[in-house]
Amino acid sequence: MSRKKGSTSSHPRLPRQRPGPLGGKRDENRKLKQQLLLTTATGLFKKNGMEAVAIDEIVDSAGISKGSFYSYFEGKADLVNVLFSPLRLQFEDAFQKAKSQMNQAQGELALFDAYQNMATAMAQSCLAEPDLILIYIAESRGAPTGARQPILELSDLITQNALELTEIAQKRGLLRPFDARISSLAVIGAIERLLFEYLRGTFEYHPIELTAALISLVLEGLQSEDFVTS
Amino acid sequence: MSRKKGSTSSHPRLPRQRPGPLGGKRDENRKLKQQLLLTTATGLFKKNGMEAVAIDEIVDSAGISKGSFYSYFEGKADLVNVLFSPLRLQFEDAFQKAKSQMNQAQGELALFDAYQNMATAMAQSCLAEPDLILIYIAESRGAPTGARQPILELSDLITQNALELTEIAQKRGLLRPFDARISSLAVIGAIERLLFEYLRGTFEYHPIELTAALISLVLEGLQSEDFVTS
Amino acid sequence: MSRKKGSTSSHPRLPRQRPGPLGGKRDENRKLKQQLLLTTATGLFKKNGMEAVAIDEIVDSAGISKGSFYSYFEGKADLVNVLFSPLRLQFEDAFQKAKSQMNQAQGELALFDAYQNMATAMAQSCLAEPDLILIYIAESRGAPTGARQPILELSDLITQNALELTEIAQKRGLLRPFDARISSLAVIGAIERLLFEYLRGTFEYHPIELTAALISLVLEGLQSEDFVTS
Amino acid sequence: MSRKKGSTSSHPRLPRQRPGPLGGKRDENRKLKQQLLLTTATGLFKKNGMEAVAIDEIVDSAGISKGSFYSYFEGKADLVNVLFSPLRLQFEDAFQKAKSQMNQAQGELALFDAYQNMATAMAQSCLAEPDLILIYIAESRGAPTGARQPILELSDLITQNALELTEIAQKRGLLRPFDARISSLAVIGAIERLLFEYLRGTFEYHPIELTAALISLVLEGLQSEDFVTS
């Protein structure tokens, strides 16, 4: 008979709650190991792709037992979820702030500032976790496997918010009224591809120039008149 | 070996040649079944992703035995190769024609025409085989599995030729001398993403407008001054 | 990649190390099961030949799951390797000792002793693991499959060392200077065939008499003058 | 419904009888193709071992259809049977002749002659079909697969007759009364191993010297007094 911690969770399969007091030594150890698994998985996902990485590979590389893995994560999908959660929160936050700033902004300058702030925040997130971004870009168009779901959700989040921001910008006269779905998707596609090559190292570019190009893509998008003159 | 006879024999066991006369009933049947397998696989790849689709799934769906599969294709990788070969040839052809036309073109008009022709040819290829394009876009950033190789090669082909064309266009004064790698990647990224959403059906757009947008992306790229004025 | 992930990962997935303490229950159990698999495989190999025995057969006979098999061995070839390693070591050892003893031996008596010791050691090895010897003899001329490699290496080891020993014995005047390759191969061939029939049970011989015959083959080989007087 | 030749065979699975008149063009063609299959198979068996050679490989190499193969042979086992039949007949014949000659021989010289004749006949058979002999030696200790049965039977034939001949020779005083089973097996083992290495080409020996050694093995065996003086 398997001993079960009296826990607040009614879900029998969830990872057990931390055992010791919050912040205690056990809790800390738990977090360290979990982090180690996340980092190891990130490296392997980057190198071999998410589907090709077996849990055995992760735990062996991390020097942690497989049993432990399942006490930290429900499975691969959960690990990926945990892996991308912070990024997702940061992006959600950046989008929310941008939207509210834009709605409150009075002049064109304030609108630009809102974009600028958002772009900066996101760029920082990206550069802080380049491997994660690389994995995201590589996997975000893949088939909706269980493990890929968090990534697809992140992709949807980005797509949806980029669209909304574009629409706001158009309403506010910042961008010309070109079809917002098309222009937002084009901008996202362009950025992702550039980042992809940059982060893979295909591309030994001066980050500054690349950043400039990316920011200009975000800020000005495909607003030029030329774009619509087919 | 891979189950695989651990033998030194390099016998390739290539798909057998037709037995009957070249246009005979058997030959025709063979082609029909091969086509059936390709079509079935395409549908499954589209829905579930290439890696997730087992040979069993393909042959069951097609109502063909597993053994037969291996008389039509050498394996999964070969099937994918056969699947994408025509597309690849069409793209290679379009790129070659565009490059030679551009090198021979005298005026700006002729240059535009070359682009236009290429874009039209490619658009036709894409719209003729939407599922293939969808699979391509979904898989083209995945890890280099054996089966994925033809797709990655196609991706490289596109990337490389887009770069060369951009450079030619810049030399010929058609595009402003912005970094060709950045602008070609951005254009490809934008196009692929738009096609992706369009072909998935996320996006119920008038094909005409989308085509116009895509062609304008190809033709004018990110040439606007605004783009570089960060 | 036989079924085999077509991946660049070279992760070896070696049999896991014991988890508990070195002499603990788990460690012991591990060894017992590994031994069980080896013994079961030996029995099946003996009866049906190495190639004809499927992993399924081994694990079913042993009452162990297929997955477990691969935690004990890397594959069929590895199992065979592990199976024959001790024998190989014993033979290597016996050959080395014989060679060094013979090189140091002063009189003919000492030379004979060296042979005698080697023959005795080998005879003990053979009689301790009759099934292994039987498998070795049955397979040692087979095609070089992956799984058969350890056996072919053992065969080469024996052939090579028998030749060297014969040459030493000739140099030392123990054997007449007949072509060493021919006489060593003839001796090996004779011994193997005798052992083969004896171990199969075709042959209900007094082991003592057989042993005497074998030792005399080793010791005196084909040294008689008659042998070369065609 | 499969058309069945009215044939004398009551076995429904046997290869059909030749269609045209005996010796007619069809019959000749049949024999040529059958011979081609046999030759091709021999080459492949020699290179890769009998078990590893698939019927596909044989028919592809021979440029004959698989369907035809099964009209010439019942299967792999039957092919092997047909392949070794002539050799078997030659050996049976040589043994029979030797036995009757020896039983009728009056002096020691006549006995020697009988041996000599037999050895010569067999040597000719061996040198006429070296690949067959190589296959025989490589496979004759393998597990009794269906396809290997004719080879094992040939091996038994040789073993049994060698024993009988040895016993006759001992009775007639030609060989010393050492255990006939042991000495006959030792001789066979020695010969087979020497032939094996010679035919593989491991061994670039003057055939004349090798033949001399082989004949002396056959003729004088292990008759020396030394052999039994353990």
Place this chain on the structure above:
DNA sequence: CATGAATGAGCGTTCATTCAT
């Protein structure tokens, strides 16, 4: 609690044999 041994369905691939054409 941590550990890794156990499980077994699943994968890509092979092959002897049958049979429609």
Place this chain on the structure above:
DNA sequence: TATGAATGAACGCTCATTCAT
């Protein structure tokens, strides 16, 4: 009659997940 397409049971091997210790 000759052909090779079709079949499907095997094979060697993998892996996410469970659970006894």
